[in-house]
Every structure is written in structure tokens, then in C-alpha cells.
Amino acid sequence: MSSDKPVIILVDPQMGENIGAAARAMLNMGLDELRLVNPRDGWPNETAITMDAGALEIMPPVQVFPTLAAAVADLHFVVATTARPRDMVKPVFTPRAAAAEINARANNDQKTGIVFGAERMGLINDDITLCHAIAIIPSNPAFSSFNLAQAVLLMAYEWLVEQDSAHGRISGTDENFPATQDKCEEFLSRLESELEKRGFFRTEEIRPTMKRNIRNIFIRACITDQEIKTLHGIISSLIGK
Amino acid sequence: MSSDKPVIILVDPQMGENIGAAARAMLNMGLDELRLVNPRDGWPNETAITMDAGALEIMPPVQVFPTLAAAVADLHFVVATTARPRDMVKPVFTPRAAAAEINARANNDQKTGIVFGAERMGLINDDITLCHAIAIIPSNPAFSSFNLAQAVLLMAYEWLVEQDSAHGRISGTDENFPATQDKCEEFLSRLESELEKRGFFRTEEIRPTMKRNIRNIFIRACITDQEIKTLHGIISSLIGK
Numbered sequence: 349m350s351s352d353k354p355v356i357i358l359v360d361p362q363m364g365e366n367i368g369a370a371a372r373a374m375l376n377m378g379l380d381e382l383r384l385v386n387p388r389d390g391w392p393n394e395t396a397i398t399m400d401a402g403a404l405e406i407m408p409p410v411q412v413f414p415t416l417a418a419a420v421a422d423l424h425f426v427v428a429t430t431a432r433p434r435d436m437v438k439p440v441f442t443p444r445a446a447a448a449e450i451n452a453r454a455n456n457d458q459k460t461g462i463v464f465g466a467e468r469m470g471l472i473n474d475d476i477t478l479c480h481a482i483a484i485i486p487s488n489p490a491f492s493s494f495n496l497a498q499a500v501l502l503m504a505y506e507w508l509v510e511q512d513s514a515h516g517r518i519s520g521t522d523e524n525f526p527a528t529q530d531k532c533e534e535f536l537s538r539l540e541s542e543l544e545k546r547g548f549f550r551t552e553e554i555r556p557t558m559k560r561n562i563r564n565i566f567i568r569a570c571i572t573d574q575e576i577k578t579l580h581g582i583i584s585s586l587i588g589k
Numbered sequence: 590m591s592s593d594k595p596v597i598i599l600v601d602p603q604m605g606e607n608i609g610a611a612a613r614a615m616l617n618m619g620l621d622e623l624r625l626v627n628p629r630d631g632w633p634n635e636t637a638i639t640m641d642a643g644a645l646e647i648m649p650p651v652q653v654f655p656t657l658a659a660a661v662a663d664l665h666f667v668v669a670t671t672a673r674p675r676d677m678v679k680p681v682f683t684p685r686a687a688a689a690e691i692n693a694r695a696n697n698d699q700k701t702g703i704v705f706g707a708e709r710m711g712l713i714n715d716d717i718t719l720c721h722a723i724a725i726i727p728s729n730p731a732f733s734s735f736n737l738a739q740a741v742l743l744m745a746y747e748w749l750v751e752q753d754s755a756h757g758r759i760s761g762t763d764e765n766f767p768a769t770q771d772k773c774e775e776f777l778s779r780l781e782s783e784l785e786k787r788g789f790f791r792t793e794e795i796r797p798t799m800k801r802n803i804r805n806i807f808i809r810a811c812i813t814d815q816e817i818k819t820l821h822g823i824i825s826s827l828i829g830k
Binding site: 588 | 610613614616617618619642644647683685726727728729731732733734735736738739742743746749750753780783784787788789799802803805806807809810811812813815816819820822823824826827828829
């Protein structure tokens with residue numbers, strides 16, 4: 349499995365046909381690592397084969413995860429594909445700019461991923477919070493609902509085109525390497541639990557939004573392992589340990 | 590019908606589903622003039638509607654022609670989409686370059702079209718002879734056979750992107766507006782002073798580096814006013830105020 353190519357992650361995919369068509373689209377563009385989060389009809393799914401044009405047989409086995417957090421745990425940089433901007437503070441890219449960013453990070457040995465939501469609903473905000481940036485596919489505002497495999501194709505296409513163009517971005521140093529998502533999660537869980545103990549989240553209603561906003565600050569910054577250690581130290585210091 | 594947009598022409602299309610999916614892909618990208626040459630199952634075709642997500646109802650009526658020559662008769666500039674180069678002297682474009690060419694000609698009041706071959710065979714050389722240029726969609730050489738609607742989507746996508754002068758990063762909303770540096774400074778000073786009180790910075794030597802590293806996490810994230818309030822709340826909560 350090539351760590352220099354983005355992983356494609358489908359969250360709650362419903363139709364097997366769409367998973368198959370997405371696999372075909374990925375492989376058309378040279379991507380071959382597909383992960384599924386909670387596929388409605390389970391996996392493997394025979395109907396996927398009707399639309400994959402043989403892609404699933406050629407690709408490494410599809411991996412299945414119960415949650416998006418688990419599916420992105422080993423990744424350093426994750427882009428969420430959405431049809432519309434969200435009320436969340438994150439870099440928003442075109443597919444082209446997202447491909448450039450992914451490529452620059454891959455050149456720096458970061459493992460990257462691109463996340464797609466379910467056919468009808470797209471991604472929920474809690475999923476997007478786990479991602480470092482958003483990519484919005486340009487479309488006709490009067491008719492902007494994409495077929496899932498079509499969205500996958502466009503992102504994969506821009507990735508392939510990006511491989512061919514020479515861009516000037518200098519890859520970062522080792523110190524810039526973001527922590528994997530599971531390390532971030534460990535820190536964020538601790539922070540939340542310390543805040544819970546102290547009654548920080550005053551009401552049930554605001555708790556989810558508050559948590560999302562707090563997570564977003566740190567995920568967006570692509571914090572490093574060293575920074576996570578520092579942040580753990582800060583919490584310990586502030587709570588008097 | 591807008592003469593400034595390229596017409597999409599499908600030659601000998603076989604599956605109604607693919608025609609429907611192609612219509613959806615076109616309209617997703619703002620194209621709405623679809624022409625069919627000799628569709629295998631005639632037209633209209635009920636199976637098209639299963640995959641069009643309502644696009645065919647919104648678009649002007651699909652026109653049907655017996656030959657490609659008839660379908661391109663009123664066009665000034667026609668691009669043939671193929672998977673591989675042909676032994677024919679013609680300009681060969683990437684989808685991106687083809688979109689730029691189409692746009693330039695449309696700005697010069699030329700009526701343009703993009704031609705796609707049948708699912709299995711692609712375009713025959715006689716069809717390509719009727720076209721002014723060839724566009725080749727980049728792909729994985731080991732797995733380069735595209736679904737018809739996917740090919741239509743990519744060409745239409747490049748056309749739409751070409752319309753847009755904004756190629757890069759989409760500017761954020763008001764909510765994404767970073768706080769001014771003095772607000773950040775106020776928060777960072779408070780954090781540092783609370784950490785000082787608790788002996789977080791163990792030695793004089795590491796203090797400047799530690800401070801710089803901590804600052805860097807938050808500055809890099811371009812935190813907003815709202816997020817600064819949240820972070821102040823977190824400090825207060827952790828120190829037990």
C-alpha cells in the first residue's frame with residue numbers, strides 16, 4: 349500500500365453500486381486504498397461488483413471501520429469533501445487546491461485521506477470536525493447534488509493531474525509533521541474529560557457544539573506529537589498536577 | 590439555450606442509465622444541452638430517468654440525430670474525447686486545455702461541442718475526423734476505461750472551473766475571520782502567566798522555546814474571537830475559577 353497516495357474514505361455509504369463505481373473511479377485515477385465507515389449493507393457487498401469494472405479485484409482489500417475516527421486514526425492530514433460551506437473555521441479548498449495541499453504533504457511523508465459522506469446527507473459536522481480542511485466541488489448552484497462516485501472521481505482526478513504539474517511548494521521539515529489522528533484524539537478526550545469534571549459544559553444543549561468548536565481549534569492547527577506533549581503538560585499544570 | 594456553453598454529444602450510447610447519469614453530471618456543472626447520435630434503445634428511454642436525479646426534466650429536451658455529422662452541423666468547434674491518442678494529425682488537449690480552448694472560442698461567439706463515444710468502443714476514427722481537436726482524460730494506464738458519465742463529468746467540470754477565475758482557495762466566511770493579533774496576545778499572555786505561576790517552565794533555558802512553541806500552536810490555527818473566548822473559558826475552568 350502506497351503511503352504517498354491519499355486514502356479514500358466513504359462514510360455511511362448506502363448503495364453497493366456506488367461503492368463499486370467509486371472504486372472504479374479511484375483506480376481510473378491511480379488511487380487504490382479504499383476505506384468504508386459503517387456501510388449500510390455490510391461488506392463485502394455483491395452489488396458493488398456490478399459497477400466496479402473489475403477494480404475491487406485489483407485493489408488491495410477494502411478496509412471497514414465502525415467510525416470515521418477509527419478510519420482516520422493513522423492519517424496525518426484529512427480533507428472532508430462537502431457540497432456546501434459549513435459554519436466551521438477551517439481552510440476551504442477547491443478540489444485543485446486540495447490536491448496541491450495533499451501532494452505537498454505526501455511529499456513530506458504525511459499519510460493523507462479524502463472523506464466523502466453518505467449519498468443523501470453528506471457529512472455531518474462531527475465528521476467534519478475530524479478533518480483538517482474542507483474541499484468544495486464547484487457546481488451548478490441550482491443542481492449541486494453529486495453522485496458519490498462522481499465526487500470521488502473529481503477529487504481523484506485532481507490528485508492525478510497534480511502529480512504531473514511541478515509546483516513550487518517546499519515540503520516542510522520533520523518538526524512540522526502532524527500527529528496521527530489517534531494521538532490528537534487522546535489529548536482531546538483528556539481535555540474534554542477534565543472540562544467535564546469542572547462543569548465547563550454548562551448545559552446539555554451547548555455541549556456538542558462546544559466540544560466541536562474546541563476540537564476544531566486543535567485539529568485545524570495540525571498539531572504535532574511534540575505539541576501534544578506540550579498541551580498535555582499545560583493541562584497538568586493548570587489543573588495543579 | 591445558451592450558445593456560449595458547449596453542447597454534449599453522445600455517439601451510439603447503449604445504456605439508458607449512462608445517458609441519465611451523463612445528464613446529471615452535465616447539469617451538476619451547469620451544462621444543459623445534450624444531443625444523442627443513434628442511441629441503441631431509442632429516445633426517450635425510461636431507464637435514463639433512474640440515474641438522472643431529475644436532470645432531464647430540468648434541461649431543454651434532448652435532441653436525437655442519426656449521424657454525428659448531423660449532430661455537429663451547427664457547431665463551430667468540436668472536441669472529441671478519447672482514451673488514447675489516435676494516429677491522426679489534430680491538436681491533442683488535456684481536459685483543462687480543452688476547456689480553455691472551448692471557452693476562448695465561446696467568448697468569440699463560436700458554438701462548441703464535446704463528443705463522447707459509446708461505452709465499449711469509444712469513438713471510431715470517422716467520428717474523430719469530424720472533430721477539430723482531441724481531448725485525452727489522464728488516467729491510470731493500467732485501468733483507463735471510464736464510465737461514460739464519468740468522462741462527461743470531467744470535461745464538464747473543467748469547463749465550469751474555467752469559467753471561474755477563483756482557482757485556488759475559497760475565501761472564508763465572516764465566521765472564519767481570524768482574531769486580531771492583540772486579542773491572541775491577550776489570551777497567550779494569560780496562558781503564559783498562569784503557567785508561570787505553576788512552575789510550568791522549569792528552567793530559564795527552555796522558557797523562550799516553550800513559549801514560542803505554545804504560541805505557535807494557536808497562532809498557526811488563526812484562532813477567531815469566538816475561539817479565544819472559548820480558550821479563556823477553558824483556562825478558567827482548568828484552574829478552578
